[in-house]
Amino acid sequence: MENKNKFEFPKDFLWGAAAASYQIEGDNKNSDWWRWEEMGKTTDKSGRACDYWNQYKKEHDLLEELGVNAFRISLEWSRIEPEEGKFSDENIKHYREILEDLKRRNIKRVVTLWHWTSPIWFADKYGFHKKKSVEIFVRYCEKVIDELGDLIDIYVVFNEPMVPLGLGYMGGTFPPGYKNPFKFYRALKNIVDSYIESYKIIHKKYKDAQVGISYLYNWYEKSDSGLVNFINKISNWWRIDLLGDKIRNYQDYIGIDYYRVGRIRFDFRNIKLDVKNQNYFGFTIDEDDNNIMKWIAYPEGLQKVIKEVCPKYKLPIYILENGLPTHMGLNDEERVRFISNHIFYMKKAMQGGSNVKGYFHWSLLDNYEWLYGFGPRFGLVEVDYETFGRKPKKSFYAYQKIIKNSLEQN
Ligand code: BGC
Numbered sequence: 001m002e003n004k005n006k007f008e009f010p011k012d013f014l015w016g017a018a019a020a021s022y023q024i025e026g027d028n029k030n031s032d033w034w035r036w037e038e039m040g041k042t043t044d045k046s047g048r049a050c051d052y053w054n055q056y057k058k059e060h061d062l063l064e065e066l067g068v069n070a071f072r073i074s075l076e077w078s079r080i081e082p083e084e085g086k087f088s089d090e091n092i093k094h095y096r097e098i099l100e101d102l103k104r105r106n107i108k109r110v111v112t113l114w115h116w117t118s119p120i121w122f123a124d125k126y127g128f129h130k131k132k133s134v135e136i137f138v139r140y141c142e143k144v145i146d147e148l149g150d151l152i153d154i155y156v157v158f159n160e161p162m163v164p165l166g167l168g169y170m171g172g173t174f175p176p177g178y179k180n181p182f183k184f185y186r187a188l189k190n191i192v193d194s195y196i197e198s199y200k201i202i203h204k205k206y207k208d209a210q211v212g213i214s215y216l217y218n219w220y221e222k223s224d225s226g227l228v229n230f231i232n233k234i235s236n237w238w239r240i241d242l243l244g245d246k247i248r249n250y251q252d253y254i255g256i257d258y259y260r261v262g263r264i265r266f267d268f269r270n271i272k273l274d275v276k277n278q279n280y281f282g283f284t285i286d287e288d289d290n291n292i293m294k295w296i297a298y299p300e301g302l303q304k305v306i307k308e309v310c311p312k313y314k315l316p317i318y319i320l321e322n323g324l325p326t327h328m329g330l331n332d333e334e335r336v337r338f339i340s341n342h343i344f345y346m347k348k349a350m351q352g353g354s355n356v357k358g359y360f361h362w363s364l365l366d367n368y369e370w371l372y373g374f375g376p377r378f379g380l381v382e383v384d385y386e387t388f389g390r391k392p393k394k395s396f397y398a399y400q401k402i403i404k405n406s407l408e409q410n
Contacts, residue, residue, distance in 0.1 A: 008409045014358030015403045016070035020115035023367040024052040030078035032123035036175045044373025050365050067403045072360045074112035078119035092147050099151035112156040116164045128187035137194040157198050160216040161191050171275035192246045199250040214255035214320045219301030220262040257321035261298035292376045293325040299341035306349035316357045323362035325376035335395035
């Protein structure tokens, strides 16, 4: 007998994988992160990363094999504009080839314009704390729209801006390495202005474009302690509303990057600021010692986050990142469970009426994980950094099956 309650994903649901240019392309020598690496601020240097810049067709073959209908990728500003005001036709052409290749394979292009990296000239002369940065960023954005806009389906103008703002202007661990609340506040304001201006110019040329940002939106759990709940509120305001409220009327969707649960505790014997070890003046976040980045996976949290976001913004939602850091290995049972459990809870949220329009797994490949280098592996596909060989993991086939079943329903 047919089960009337059986859930079917909408026909136009986007199943995807996500990545960022700096983390996979390799040799991004004009970027401020490259210099950050040279300064010894990271565990490893990115070097050739996964060599996606040259070997992108291999990745696109894998995407086809996986069966996704969308890929989230970013553009590296320092390749498009290697010198101030001078755009590289050659590199823009290369990005066109990459995007066209995806289009040929019927894979929609979800493109991030800024995934944490800026050209060195921009970092030196401007930086987002300078007012002029707005004009400079918007000029880059305009160039992208003019040259590549016909190939972009969804724009993610900024990826999780609060992360590089917090770590680069308050924590000092990301470039530009400041610990300065005034500069932080100015940079936040300029990112907001850059975003709103970019939103308007994208819509001027492409009326129906979907434009937004991604928020790092982990689930922070309530506690028995009033103090911790108060800190939870502040942390939510800091991570989401401080920026989200300012751009509220300029978003076509809400992009959620969801990874884990944060259970905050307070220890008055351990009061210090140690961002790398997640100690914020005595407030720490529970850790999973078995996980390479100590993150606690919590699939139910995805449903909770979606339920929190929906009434707040009343916009469609894309899960633009969701993934698990593990040690190297092909037999990644943990990731297999992670994916199916998270999709289960996303589905529950959708059954409850939430308008989720896509799920993008982070990440297609094992890639360069910023401060932590090549240690944590997030990929559905393992990469050998010497030969650049790629091997799909168990989770690749598990995700492939989920996508296939969902698409076959329609
Ligand atoms: C970032 C990615 C990063 C991932 C895992 C996300 O917040 O957008 O660039 O690799 O988290 O840490």
